[in-house]
Amino acid sequence: MLSLMLLNLSLLFIMNMQAFWYISIWGLGFGSLFSVMYMYSPQFSFFTFNSYMSNDTMSILLVLLSFWISMMMLLASQFSVKLSNNYSLVFCVMILVLNLILLNTFCVSSIIMFYFMFEASLLPTLMIILGWGYQPERLQAGMYMMIYTIAASLPLLFCLVWGGFKAWSYNMFLCTNVFKQLYLYGQYTWILFYLMLLFAFLVKLPMFTVHLWLPKAHVEAPVAGSMVLAAILLKLGGYGMIRVYQFFNIQTMNMLMLIVFLGLWGGMLTSVICFRQIDFKSLIAYSSIGHMALLLVGVFTNTSWGWSGAVVMMISHGFCSSALFGLANITYEKSFTRNLFISKGMLLTMPFLSLWWFLFCVMNMAAPPSLNLVGEMMIFPTVIFSSKYYILPLMAMSFLAAVYSMYLYTGINHGGSPKYMKPFSNLKDIHVLMLFLHWIPCNFLVLKAELIFMWL
Template identity: 55%
Template sequence: MLNLSLLLSVGGSNMNWYYRLWGLCVGSLFSILLLWSGGVSMNSESFWLMSDGLSSSLVVLTLWISALMVIASQSFKIKFNKPSLFCFFVCVLNLILVITFFCSNVVWFYVFFEASLVPTLALILGWGYQPERLQAGMYMMLYTITASLPLLVLILLSVETGLTGDFILKEVLMGKSNQSEMWGASVTKDVVFMVGLAAFLVKLPMFSVHLWLPKAHVEAPVAGSMVLAGILLKLGGYGLLRMYQFLGFGALGGLKDVLFCFALWGGLITSFICFRQIDLKSLIAYSSVGHMSLMLAGVFSNSSWGWHAALGMMLAHGLCSSALFALANYNYEKTGTRSLVMNKGMLLVCPILSMWWFLFCVVNMAAPPSINLLSEILVFPSILFYSLWLLIPLGMMSFLAAVYSLFLYVSTQHGGFSKFIFPFVGMKSNSLLLLFLHYLPVNIMIMKADVICLWVV
């Protein structure tokens, strides 16, 4: 909300593009410093809003990615295709996400959770690259809305039965053991579990309900891809953690065990699918599904380590995948295609761009010193303590993440470059700044690891 006020304070029809950009940057930087210095109370709560380490960390990620997506969008298409309207939708999406993360009432949380789809759809339809963006937007809306409508019924039933819709008061009024028993004999626990989490599993997304994500990424502009991977997927993870507590699923088994195994094996299958992709953005999108499957397994482990690893993985993946989509866009601007067959030899054309590809592919495979490494160190024991049989998909996912990250780097950087490549004038300063601002937090956070552990489960 801070960067929205700064942006509007510049105001006026003559507001310059760079003023909008610096309004977002200053707001995001101020929010980062405020959280880093401990100026935000992690346990404060009010009648409408609440703040803890989970919500505050994701709000800072939202503000940070929003500023970076405006920097990445300074292309010809955005500049001369209603830039004021573009910035308006970015700010509206920003405001909705901040309210969603800070909202303490479950009904209003659902309202703003679904409202975030509207500006995202506007970004895809208004500034997408190809005519198929309409089909991609329809896929996204149908998948998410169909899965979330039963959740609304469950939320209203839960509020009526539990006498409160507040995330914090629910735990005070009813113990976790009572929450799992409050549905009565007419509704099975497994059905409640599936309905309660289905909307967030689609938004995350989990394997088998992920088909909308590659389509949306391929048709979205660079800003749409950055906000989808960097923020909206984290909205699904945030809702998963909140509703897991609110509906008292900690003591449940049965279907949860099935979904636990399905998430890991689905992530393994998705890692194999990455090798068959010929589109840059599609490969990065499928890798996101694999990383979010690992995050989902950390949540289902129902342990403090697993939940802290899930939060760290969301933050690391938000920054890393956003940077990879920005890099894919730079390749697309110079070659006019996102095909892996055509995007070769960038090491000969622009070595500094190859350096950034290498750094973010290394982060994507959870190499030190990224926060991704810390998250995987935490998530491994939490999953293995749950069941030793899950070592096979877990180890394979970790290994294949390194394999397809190296495959992505080698495919785009080595070999002879195409003769039809556009005249290359090197990287501009704002592009290098964008990549540096992606890389800095994901490696600095491991030095300030207590930020990840501020949220006490």
């Protein structure tokens, strides 16, 4: 409802082109503030609004993330879209529509409505990539994203329709007992059914082997598209898997352990792939796949500690990866290249920008006091207690995350003076505000991390 009011309020000012952009920013900011106040209120608890809407701590946290990142998207696109008069009205409407879809996705309790919103989030994202991307390959990137996601979601639709038909209801709370009846059809039937349920979320996450759409989409998307992809749309996969575990009674199976093992080794391999990237935007995209592998194994441990770590990882990665893509765009605007071998020596010309690179690269390697460290401290013990064979890939992922974060920082900031740097370029105030608003929640939400434990 809050997002619908925000959209209607913004559309009232559609005739005033100057006010529309800034009113949207303020509206998203107030939405974030109300979400925080509601989450910290003593009256907050899990409850159902009606047969279609419900919320809990995980939903409110992701709603807060959606409001916050949408506001950051507008701030990051101030120069490339608003001041350049690059169809800023349409761009702003696309972000507000995407925000409305995401908020409904995180709050609906109808499984069919959840599926519809889950798929509808692709359309505004595709329009942002195709409309404001600046390379011809964006058409191929958009095709990859649509085909991967839609093809993987068709089995999910079949499972949800079958469950709702058997339960005579599409409410998540009422479909639980229906999925328990799958044991009557034999072991292989319910294993196949659960894999069909989870496959759409594994692609959206994405898991290694079905991740090829993500680096392409990130490289071709504008800064706002990369921010929303990394910060929010990837979290739909983790959110969907936790909801499936909660309401559809998935049991621990050997087949699922194979998926966990593939996710862990895939996260380690993508961490190695980061060292072969010369485009720092592509490097950040591959690092997101490694972090999502940790989220995957945290969910599949099927423990409250692992789920709490996965939720913390979703929030922390949302802020950190969005800020890294914002930094990549600022660096590109200054040096006119995304090549690590060309854009060197930023420390000599713009030390303040190098400071922000340092803060977020350190956060990306899970250094204290960031939320990333809290998430990894919660996920690591649960995964190690699940199986001793997971220790090696976990250690490798933790070590390689620190190494490629340092590689990213030194590649951009150290070295000789850059040859293509825009002369007399300073860091704009709006860029500093955008980076500061990313850094504050990821370091200070750790003071209220007990809210995640209360949820479970």
